[in-house]
Amino acid sequence: MKADLRQIIKTHIATERTTILREKNNEYVFEVDKVANKYQIKDAVEAAFGVKVDRVHTMIVAGKTRRMGRNVGKTPVWKKAVVRLKKGESIAIFDNI
Numbered sequence: 001m002k003a004d005l006r007q008i009i010k011t012h013i014a015t016e017r018t019t020i021l022r023e024k025n026n027e028y029v030f031e032v033d034k035v036a037n038k039y040q041i042k043d044a045v046e047a048a049f050g051v052k053v054d055r056v057h058t059m060i061v062a063g064k065t066r067r068m069g070r071n072v073g074k075t076p077v078w079k080k081a082v083v084r085l086k087k088g089e090s091i092a093i094f095d096n097i
Contacts, residue, residue: 008036008044012094013080025084028091032058032081041081051089057082 013029021027032041038056045053059082063075085091 003033003036003040003044005044005048008033008040009048014094021082022094026087026090027082027084028094030081030083032079034060034077034079036079036081038081041083045083049091049093051091052086054084054086056084 010031010033013031015029018027018029021029028045030041030045032044036044038058041056041058042053045051045056059080061078061080063077066073066075
């Protein structure tokens, strides 16, 4: 399955924890499509940012139950990918965040 890069990589996740991962381990965190596998994520990151990927870790983030008074809802289930780049590589767009 050959998918468009914009369908595989949805957004970059910028939190305090992901900033620490980026500084210490050269790892970037993305929200990705739920059906994308590690090889597709690796190819998408390499093509989109022009870097070499060392490894990819993926996880399914479970939806949480939310309440508004009597009404109960649930946030959607989504997939997160932690992408480690090879030594000396970096994504310049996210270095200033």
